[in-house]
Amino acid sequence: MGKTNKAIILFSGGLDSTTLLYTAIKDNYEIFPLTFSYSQKHSVEISICKKHLQKLGIENHQIINLTPEIFQGSALTSLANIPKNRSKKEMEVGIPTTYVPVRNLIFLSTAVAYAESINAKHIFIGVNALDYSGYPDCRPDFINSFQETANLASREGREGRTISIHTPLIHLQKHEIIQLGFSNSVPYEFTWSCYDPVVLSNDTYAPCHECDSCILRESGFKKAGQLDPLNRITV
Amino acid sequence: MGKTNKAIILFSGGLDSTTLLYTAIKDNYEIFPLTFSYSQKHSVEISICKKHLQKLGIENHQIINLTPEIFQGSALTSLANIPKNRSKKEMEVGIPTTYVPVRNLIFLSTAVAYAESINAKHIFIGVNALDYSGYPDCRPDFINSFQETANLASREGREGRTISIHTPLIHLQKHEIIQLGFSNSVPYEFTWSCYDPVVLSNDTYAPCHECDSCILRESGFKKAGQLDPLNRITV
Numbered sequence: 001m002g003k004t005n006k007a008i009i010l011f012s013g014g015l016d017s018t019t020l021l022y023t024a025i026k027d028n029y030e031i032f033p034l035t036f037s038y039s040q041k042h043s044v045e046i047s048i049c050k051k052h053l054q055k056l057g058i059e060n061h062q063i064i065n066l067t068p069e070i071f072q073g074s075a076l077t078s079l080a081n082i083p084k085n086r087s088k089k090e091m092e093v094g095i096p097t098t099y100v101p102v103r104n105l106i107f108l109s110t111a112v113a114y115a116e117s118i119n120a121k122h123i124f125i126g127v128n129a130l131d132y133s134g135y136p137d138c139r140p141d142f143i144n145s146f147q148e149t150a151n152l153a154s155r156e157g158r159e160g161r162t163i164s165i166h167t168p169l170i171h172l173q174k175h176e177i178i179q180l181g182f183s184n185s186v187p188y189e190f191t192w193s194c195y196d197p198v199v200l201s202n203d204t205y206a207p208c209h210e211c212d213s214c215i216l217r218e219s220g221f222k223k224a225g226q227l228d229p230l231n232r233i234t235v
Numbered sequence: 236m237g238k239t240n241k242a243i244i245l246f247s248g249g250l251d252s253t254t255l256l257y258t259a260i261k262d263n264y265e266i267f268p269l270t271f272s273y274s275q276k277h278s279v280e281i282s283i284c285k286k287h288l289q290k291l292g293i294e295n296h297q298i299i300n301l302t303p304e305i306f307q308g309s310a311l312t313s314l315a316n317i318p319k320n321r322s323k324k325e326m327e328v329g330i331p332t333t334y335v336p337v338r339n340l341i342f343l344s345t346a347v348a349y350a351e352s353i354n355a356k357h358i359f360i361g362v363n364a365l366d367y368s369g370y371p372d373c374r375p376d377f378i379n380s381f382q383e384t385a386n387l388a389s390r391e392g393r394e395g396r397t398i399s400i401h402t403p404l405i406h407l408q409k410h411e412i413i414q415l416g417f418s419n420s421v422p423y424e425f426t427w428s429c430y431d432p433v434v435l436s437n438d439t440y441a442p443c444h445e446c447d448s449c450i451l452r453e454s455g456f457k458k459a460g461q462l463d464p465l466n467r468i469t470v
Binding site for chain 1: 297299300302304305306307308330334335336337338339340341344345347348349351352353371372374376377380381383384385387388389390392393394
């Protein structure tokens with residue numbers, strides 16, 4: 001079967017969105033990855049996205065620059081320290097300081113505009129309700145509501161068609177995402193989760209192993225019965 | 236009474252959003268204007284916004300650059316011609332070619348992020364359901380749905396507070412907006428509506444008088460029994 005459906009994939013180069021990417025490839029979508037640059041501390045992820053897509057021979061990569069002024073107050077985009085060595089229990093209390101104001105609302109809205117621009121009907125986002133329960137913009141209620149709003153805002157919706165927001169990972173636990181990824185041959189050695197990269201040299205980075213994202217990744221691999229092949233990454 | 240409430244005003248320098256600005260000033264909000272640059276043909280509006288706010292002594296002006304790639308297929312952002320000399324009847328059929336894909340969804344999403352960043356609880360947008368019935372993202376249904384989605388996505392909503400989307404112009408006809416503006420001393424000679432500016436010199440522009448936006452403006456002034464004081468504008 002040829003590729004029949006254009007799909008925009010919100011792609012940050014991390015464990016979740018890379019698994020998402022390989023799922024959409026397997027399902028034979030024509031892939032249009034969308035990556036955001038917003039002065040995130042771990043902006044190395046953008047170089048990783050580029051290199052990952054080059055290796056896959058995917059050319060339609062859009063990188064969108066968002067001005068940092070709209071994302072104040074997050075530990076991911078400011079001088080504030082990234083929280084370290086927290087237990088899962090601690091992660092579950094309230095909204096983490098790494099929350100970036102309505103980031104997924106902006107990412108998805110941009111994806112809908114881009115979808116209308118290139119006549120795509122599918123948007124994939126790797127949100128996960130279980131491991132990031134503290135982020136309001138990862139919850140199924142938000143996604144469902146956004147789907148409705150997007151179709152009210154768009155030409156597609158007005159003309160009786162639909163832009164579908166796909167969230168195949170939303171109800172999976174981290175180890176289940178990893179298992180899904182292994183079944184689709186995701187090269188996890190070339191994915192990046194860490195919020196606070198350790199710079200080893202000009203172009204080589206190691207994860208900190210202490211931020212929430214590193215800790216969730218480690219426990220996911222453990223529970224999946226797999227070794228994390230990521231040690232350091234050169235971009 | 237001192238200024239008690241921060242309000243983000245989506246401000247494009249046009250007739251509607253300038254009337255909106257003066258309404259919010261009169262209502263004693265602390266004003267944070269937000270303007271978008273997205274390769275619009277009438278980008279002169281951005282210079283007009285800046286100058287207008289300087290005259291008012293409002294300093295917190297954010298100008299957000301959006302990449303043109305996400306807004307393809309609109310006559311406002313492409314080489315396609317702006318439709319001219321259409322009757323109101325013609326304007327009411329379908330979605331105009333000047334529709335920019337889910338522009339207000341992106342503008343509002345960005346405003347919500349910015350609101351969370353500066354701890355503002357109010358967002359004003361000058362959408363109008365009557366004169367722009369063809370734009371899906373100007374309809375009350377969209378605004379109501381967005382309000383719900385935004386509060387599901389945000390820290391504010393998660394913590395039981397609300398970011399309010401104010402649309403005081405949504406049910407007004409153009410002449411009623413103009414009457415409201417005159418009652419609040421809006422200097423309409425320094426507002427810009429035209430989609431297809433006539434360049435008179437390096438820094439001086441005149442409206443085309445033929446695009447939908449010019450035509451709606453002219454008929455609004457006529458019905459309001461007022462003369463449009465805008466002749467040409469120097470920025």
